[in-house]
Amino acid sequence: MAPQSMSKPGSPLMEVRDLSVAMRSESGVRPILNTIDLTVMPRSVLGIIGESGSGKTVLSRALVNWIKPPLAITSGSVRYGGRDLLALPEEEMAALRGREIAYIGANPTSALDPTVPVGHQILEKLRAVAPQLSRQDARKRIIDTLDAVRIPSPAKRFDEYPFQFSGGMMQRALIVDALVSNPKLLIADNITQPLDVTVAAQILRLLRDLQKDFDTAVVFISSALGIVSEIADDMIVLDRGHIVERQPVNALLEKPEHGYTRELIAKVPKIWTGAAEPPAPSAQNVVLDVRDVEKTYEVRDRNAIFAHRKVQAVRGVSFTVRRGENFGIIGESGCGKSTLSRLLSCLEAPNRGQILFEDRDIATLRGKDLLALRRRFQLLLQDPYNAIAAHSSIGRTIAEPLLIHGLVPRREIRKRVSAVMSEVGLSPSLYDQLPVGLSAGQRQRVNIARALVLEPELLILDETLSALDQVEQAKLLDLFETLQARRGITYVYISHDLAMVRRVCARIAVMYLGRVVELSDNETLFASSSHPYTRALLSAVPTVEEKPYKTETYLLEGEPPDPIDIPPGCSFRTRCPFAFDRCAREDPRLTLLSDGSLSACHLEGSGLPAVDIAGLQPVATVAQTRPVAP
Amino acid sequence: MAFAIEFFLRRISQGLVIVLLVAFVIFTLLRIVPGDPIRIILGPMTPASVLEQTAKDLGLRDPILVQFGRFVGQVATGDLGRSFIRGLQGGSAGGSQDAAGYNPESRASVAELIGTALPYSLQLAGLGILFALLVAVPIGMAAGLRAGKWPDRLGLYVSSLFVSLPNIWVAVVLIFLLSAKADLLPAIGYRGFSYTIIPAMVVAIELSPVMIRAISVSVAANLGEIYYDVGMVRGLSRWTMIFKHVLRNAAVPLLNLFGAQMIGMLLGGLFVVEYIFSYPGVGMLTINAVFQRDFPIIQAVAILASGALVAINMLVDFTSTTIDRRLKF
């Protein structure tokens, strides 16, 4: 294949030639990467895109010679600074790692020793890499860099432990860890994947700035085209271990040459331009009526004797859901979505307020009535792995709720379960098998089947599809739609995935710090949201289309404050670009606006920039989404 | 700091309740087993009228709750009561020398008996743990670092072997080899520090298999953690990762194992080993007390043991949360 187009002159920093990696197992050798050629130029950002399983992580690890059995490099070279990294003795490779070549992975929360403060671990690394630096100087340099990535009160954070950092904060700390030793090359594998869109957008912007300041070249790997295209100069498309296309990012988006690239671009969900018509709100009776519910947890305070602090997870949430409707709840992590889902599914009781299911307060139900009610609404969780017992057969797992509720005579159980299995797309021949070897999507289907055997009327889906890739997710959404048509099920989708909510939900509530700040129908929310927070979320969604909400206008700094000390006034004001003095004094209540939406903001939609949906481009090129650096 | 104060206040108060409950159960049990303590105190030849009178004088005919209350009051002032049997010089006062009337002052104080024996037991336990660590840390670490390879198998063999050897047998073999044959170390009784060494080896052989397994399992588990691999990619050396991070993380499950399981094994081991070697520690004191039905000693040792268990678990938990701040107690 021809060498890639070069956006900057000069000699390459890293050259990969003819790299192949294979997996060796008892059943033979399976190729994972095939004859990869790529070139990284100094001070450039090379984007690598591909679906999950295409070999991106393996490639990124091969670049730092970090391939472990059962994987093995079968051919090729990775030339860096005149040497082949793959042929380098272990000590010389170790001398390059962290000094000249840094690596950041997708799993920020488990990348550091959980028992040692974050700052101390960065210090340990910096001192290992640059022993000439004194302890004080090293410490100062780290705190300065923590400050540069906008970690609040960096000197205090220096002594805090990994579990006290949120995912986004931790990812920033790891960026500091990587850049503090001034490497020439940074390899970033899917670093925004576990993060909220808002935080991911901040990290991208930060990395772009730092990359210029530190003169570092970056290899940026991701499965989200919308994210890579925001940062990369050149792009490589990886499909099942082969490079199928390489182009500068603009050209790739405008004139994709390979069919697979076109497919990838087409798969990026459309939110504004060419989005499918969202489902309409239902006019049937109200199934779920949530009235001003509140939930507070007490946590022990390590710095005072016998003291507790109150975490206000949900602070007075009200909404109604009608039969056969898809209701969405969105917000950043930590905003109280999962607490709310536990309240809705009766796993916990609210401290205040009521939850009515078909006009009966679920808090007043006991014993038999509660069990009968539980049957009619079911909660589906995110993690398809922990929810399924490894040692009982798939059929038995699905049948379990039937046995608990004792609804069906034993001899009919098998029939019922098999019917549900085929309904969710699991072959009934799996009935007697153990769940080992099921894919994430299949496991999620087992969970769904287990919920469906009880013939529920309301399903609460808490990030149920977040762990799945886009293809599998689309299949399950279709399944939910079919089930809805057939059984009239009502869904509450709780998610941070805005594109999914756009596709399936008729009405959407936006949560911030335990409150609903905006509640409106799908079209109104996406096309003309009247709350600055919603707009900020929408401005951060990774897409390839042009966005009606410009990142520069709405981008949020930082993360939601602790739900322990919630400031008086509007709780969003610490991050709101439109805050004015009234916001500090007065807490805005949810108010009905003329477009039919409810919004908790003193501006009531009137002081926000106008939105022009009609004039948007279906594919935004980089020049439009990103201000060109001077 | 605030955390430490709250932790200890809470745990000490909980611990006192536990020890009190244990004390009550033991106190009651010892008074409902067949056999009248007053017969043990005064001997079999004493006339019934004297027995009854002495029992009344000593309060042994009061309801159990009253007796227990009195006992707790004494314990609070540091008085654990007096032996039924042992005289002031420590020897058994058996027979019926008190047939005419019983003078409690003629019997040894339990607190003093335990106070004399305890340092020997602590010395034996300390040395036993030290030996066990000397064996278990290198073997366990090697096994953990090379999971599935020969050091792992060596660890498994050594621990299976040690588990399957009965205390008595090990003791006899060691006495035979080191003392009788080679004349390197003394074995029976106590006349100096060297008398502790062989018994400590036996204790160590009892403890080390559990330690080896625990160390190798938690070291291997930590090598599988993401932070270990990432550490080396971040630019730290393998040995830095092992000594600064893996060992630190592996210490927590080990400590908990110590609090939960090994401390029980240690106490049990001490009793047997002290008895085998006639080693003058608390274990020996207790076993003799059991044979002689010397209830005050038995109950004091039981209460002390439960107190020690509570205290050690408190320290273990505190150390664990200091190492790993995610842990809550």
Ligand SMILES: Nc1ncnc2c1ncn2[C@@H]1O[C@H](COP(=O)(O)OP(=O)(O)O)[C@@H](O)[C@H]1O
């Ligand atoms: N340690 C491993 N052992 C076995 N197979 C692996 C291992 N790591 C990756 N693979 C396989 O290599 C392929 C590519 O994986 P990966 O690089 O993680 O893809 P991506 O990062 O693009 O999602 C997958 O089929 C995966 O199952």
Ligand code: SF4
């Ligand atoms: S009330 Fe003020 S601070 Fe709150 S969202 Fe509206 S403008 Fe922003």
Ligand SMILES: [Mg+2]
């Ligand atoms: Mg990956």
